Amino acid sequence: MAHPKSKSASKKPASTLSRDQALHFYHQMLKIRLFEEQVNQLYLGAKMPGLAHLYIGQEAVAVGVCEALRRDDYITSTHRGHGHCLAKGASVDKMFAELLGKEAGYCRGKGGSMHIADQDTGNLGANAIVGGSAGIATGAAMSAKMRCSDQVAVCFFGEGALGQGLLYECMNMASLWKLPVIYVCENNQYNEYTNYRETTAGEVVARAQAFGIHAETIDGQNIHGVHATAIKLVERARRSEGPAFLQCNTYRFHGHHVGDIDRSYYRSKKEEEEWKTNRDPVKLLAEWLQKSEMADGKLLEKIESEIAAEIREAVNFAVNAPYPEPNEVDQDVYA
Ligand SMILES: Cc1ncc(C[n+]2csc(CCOP(=O)(O)OP(=O)(O)O)c2C)c(N)n1
Secondary structure, three states: OOOOOOOOOOOOOOOOOOHHHHHHHHHHHHHHHHHHHHHHHHHHOOOOOOOOOOOOOOHHHHHHHHOOOOOOOEEEOOOOOHHHHHHOOOOHHHHHHHHOOOOOOOOOOOOOHHHOOEHHHOEOOOOOOOOOOHHHHHHHHHHHHHOOOOOOEEEEEEHHHHHOHHHHHHHHHHHHOOOOEEEEEEEOOEEOOEEHHHOOOOOHHHHHHOOOOEEEEEEOOOHHHHHHHHHHHHHHHHOOOOOEEEEEEOOOOOOOOOOOOOOOOOOOHHHHHHHHHHOOHHHHHHHHHHHOOOOOHHHHHHHHHHHHHHHHHHHHHHHHOOOOOHHHOOOOOOO
């Protein structure tokens, strides 16, 4: 990524982020970006079995929210889940190993892209069923409440899940019982190949408000806003003030999955270019870091080459790691 000097040499922008925090957020977001670019390469090189749904373009949501959580807080994720895993602290080598079906992976190679879970970092798992994780996150919040712990659960989902009845049963219970759960709706505008406005009646936040749930809509490309709002909602939940719903407006830069190359029949190139040029969350944070004189282009390039080296090493590890033994095929598998 090139890092031209910020054009307007005017005033430094204000933020509540310290330099260390902002650089850490940049590191986390760029790690997700480079991880996903590598996943695409593995797919194109026919090294990865199956498909993957890339998170590129949405990095500020996962990082902004997960950085407001403690390690022992819970998250649940979706089919587009690599960013959530990494933002909550998963390691890249075990993730690549899982994607390649290797024994060293998070699910011993038996889950793949859409089933990565990591108990150590509070990640209760990705979920291939649209809306499927609402019950798991709400249940985790209920468990936290019953155990009198102050843990919080975050349920990440795409706006396509707004068409699933389970979400409404869960929000109803969460509101009645004041459960510490935050429903984070990543509105990237497309349910697979259909614009959400063709599938979703009314206002998105009104659906949560109907259950008396505090709801907000924010710009999901702006890490500052995502993080500040997430902190506020997490603190509310920790103080037993009940659930919240956060709609983050965002965009996926690639196709619905790695094989979705020709997208012209459902969205224009012009629209994609507009988001990539002016609304890229990683670029926006890089520009902000330079403008606020917290980093120069050289430092940003150093961070990028360190992450690239970590990713290279992790891919090599995964490519060379062994597959599980054939006689393990029915171990750890529940159906
Ligand atoms: C219950 C269910 N219905 C349909 C599908 C097929 N499907 C997979 S992803 C997807 C669209 C999801 O859109 P959204 O929730 O907005 O998430 P995004 O892909 O945009 O991140 C659909 C319909 C599924 N996985 N589960």
